[in-house]
Amino acid sequence: MDWPIALKDLIREFITLFVVIDPVGSIPVFLFASAAVPRRLHMSFALRATLVAALVLGLFLVVGQIVLEGMGLRLGAFQIAGGIVLFLFALSMIFGETKAASEIKEAEHTDLSGAVFPLAIPSIASPGAILAVVILTDNHKTGVVEQAMTAGVLVLVLGITFLLLLLASQIQRLIGQTGVSVISRVMGLILATVAVDAVLEGLEQMGILALSAAPV
Incomplete structure (x- = not known):
């Protein structure tokens, strides 16, 4: 294994998963969902x-591609479709309501079931996060070791998410709703870049587009 390349890939995966899971954007959702919960149970x-959220994302990480191929679908096609969906998701983060605002509005008209909805799903284990974990673990390009490392990156991001949720009240007071909105929109811009890259990789994998490395 070429460790410099592997480290670069891990950093890219960390940024991708951090952006699609968006731990900071989940803070207002946590405060809303836990409003009626005693502080000692937070x-x-x-x-x-x-x-x-870890269970849902881990399930898709392990069997997502297997299910797709069992249906006769190619991962390249899923990468293209997933990249387009991620791009639209990114546009909604940049130009639309923040993730927290839309999920809280939906939850206000729904019977909340504890921490599962809207916090675990769709705030942490969002559709974008589910798409990302499937795209990042291509069974034909990555071995068990690489996929285990991706799983480790996912656990790290979820660990950071858990810590930020524990500090939700302090962070909300520190940066306010405006700060959360700004961070969410910056992450949307990063996600748009990741989405375009996923589409290009999907086109390359299907032989539609040939990408050549720039000369060093």
Whole structure:
């Protein structure tokens, strides 16, 4: 394994997963969902949400591609479709309501089931995050070691998410709703770049586009 290349890939995966999971954007959702929960139970509330999200994302990381190929679908096509969806998701982060605002509005008209909705799903384990974990673990290009490393990056991002949820009240007071909105929109811009790259990789994998490395 070429460790400089592997490290570069891990950093890219960390940025991708951090952006699509958007731990900062989940802070207002956590504060809303836990409003009626005693403060002494906030840690277990945040832990439950993080574990449920980890279970969902881990499931797609392990069997997502297997299910796709069992349906006769190529990963390249999924990468293109997933990249387009991620790009639209990024545009909504940049120009639309913030993630927290849209999810809280939806939850206000729904019977909340503890930390599962809207915190674990769709705030942490968002459709974008589910797409990302499938795209990042191509069974034909990455071995068990590389996929285990991707899983480790996912655990790291979820660990950071859990810590930020525990500090949600302090962070909200520090940066305010405006700060959360600004960070969410910056992450949307990064996600748009990641989405375009995913589409290009999908086109290359299907033989539609030939990408050549720039000369050093």
